[in-house]
Amino acid sequence: MHRTYSLRQSRAPTASQLQNPPPPPSSTKSGRLFGFGGVGHALRKNAAGTFGPDLAKKLTQLVKMEKNVMRSLEQVAKERMDVAQQLSIWGEHGDEDVSDVTDKLGVLLYEIGELEDQYVDRYDQYRVTIKSIRNIEASVQPSRDRKQKIADQIAHLKYKEPNSPKIVVLEQELVRAEAESLVAEAQLSNITREKIKAAYAYQFDALREHCEKVAIIAGYGKHLLELIDDTPVTPGETRPAYDGYEASKAIIQDCEESLTSWVTSNAAVSSKLSTRSRTLSQRRRNGIKTRTEGGHDLSAQDAPINDRDSWVPAHQHKDRYEDDDGDLDASSDDDLEEEEARRSVLDSEGGLGGETRGRPHEQMAA
Template sequence: MHRTYSLREQRAPTAAQLQAPPPPTSSTKSKFFGKAGIASSFRKTVAGATGPELSRKLSQYIKMEKNVMRAIEITARERRDVAKQLSLWGESQDDDVSDVTDKLGVLIYEIGELEDQYIDKYDQYRLTLKGVRDIESSVQPSRDRKQKITDEIAHLKYKDPESPKIHTLEQELVRAEAESLVAEAQLSNITREQLKAAFNYLFDATRELAEKYALIAGYGKAVLELLDDSSVTPGEVRPAYDGYEASKQIIIDCENALASWTLDGAAVKPTLSLHHDYEDEEPADESEIADAEEEFAKHDETNGPTA
């Protein structure tokens, strides 16, 4: 993470990457992101207005998530530029300010790197949902065929109840319903499977990003402790800065903490309370109930009847 320590060198895989190898680079990444606001809106609108009716809502959702990814990429790139600018500004300051801003720039740059990695994992979530969209698209024809045969039968029964074609169509309808039944079952199964897998990708990646944010923030505050912010009088000289080794070690410790982080060792563990067991509650004491009734009675006597 230190500019002369790791950012310019090939990094070894982190513990999290060894536990779960990173996904391939997002196919949406481009240096031109951020300049197509109208195009993003157009894609979202078109996705909800074209294609099989059954898959339109999910198609629009997936396109909207693509726009979210592009916004994250803009943020990641801008954050890295901001980090460089902070270091550039601090270079001409006093020794302590120069060193601290340089190290803070390294930490902020690392946040941008983490956000860039997050995009690739976010794309895995989005691509998994595409599997549901594709199966929805494949089910639509069987629904349409069944509906078409049903409409033809109804039309013939109204126009020509004795038509021999009705029997043929009814046999076709039985086959179409059987075909549709298989397709609907497949849709139901894949929807649940892929939905669960997709959001597991998303929430695991989000938890990793959030906890690494917290780690960087903690080490950033440790760097700030090296900065002497006590007031000086005109003409007074501050003590010489000697925090170079300490600041470098903070950066190294931060990198080690990020590299050794794994999902199994995450600090935040969800706790659930899905039901309330009223039987476990202690019953109210009878004396407390009596006191409460007496208090209400006094209140009524004091205030009298209301109009």
């Protein structure tokens, strides 16, 4: 291949890599026991759910299946680069325009293979984050098992020896085990939500960058194809001399510049929600925000009662209506009798279904 204008000549970090530093190489790129074959895929998938705690089996299988996906992506990247080299080798002995364009196309296809290899590294970030949820699930399983074991022992004793003193001891242990399990379950719930959002954010960000860059390369590849003169010629007619070397060089350089300067904020494709989706999503986010901030603040709805002369606690009513000699105030006594009469009428006539409704009678002091 003519590597003079290859995108792989430039090893300086791209704008995207400066904004979001690349992760370490994927853990699947080394330590292969079964290679790329389908045998290794099948063994990993089928054996994943056989061992380990019951709570973590399903996620363990998902993690192993994702490992198969990553191995497949690695194979695709490797074969893509091999294909790019072979394309350049094939076109080397063709006409000048075909030779030049196929060589440059090989450069672009090789770059796609490199991008796919980088995508595997970022995909591994997602997989490792999912594995952390699996590890938490595995750590919660013992507390569940202990609680269940104690409950089974209590049920067995109550059936065999209802008066056994061990029942009280086991019930106390069960209370402690339930408390420990409650804490573990809460931690699992919190961490699961945190990690699932982080994991798929890694995957979708990596997928978006990969697809955008592949689309950029595809666009410049179409420009390269325009340099090939596909006008039919008659037998014996010669084609004009090819003069597109500088143009193909410029296209490769433009492609390299576009890939180098790409950042997420400049992505060409954006997902736009409909009005209904946006409204429903915003309502959900507002609900989460409200719960996070401690619920609705109702303290300002009712003004505090600062006039202590017009309101007193119920247990102080007797003192309120007694004068210095201990006799009830006459006017207050009349008010109380009137209220008693009103209540008895409502109760006797069925009133509002036997319920007392309306504002309580205000007690007026003389």
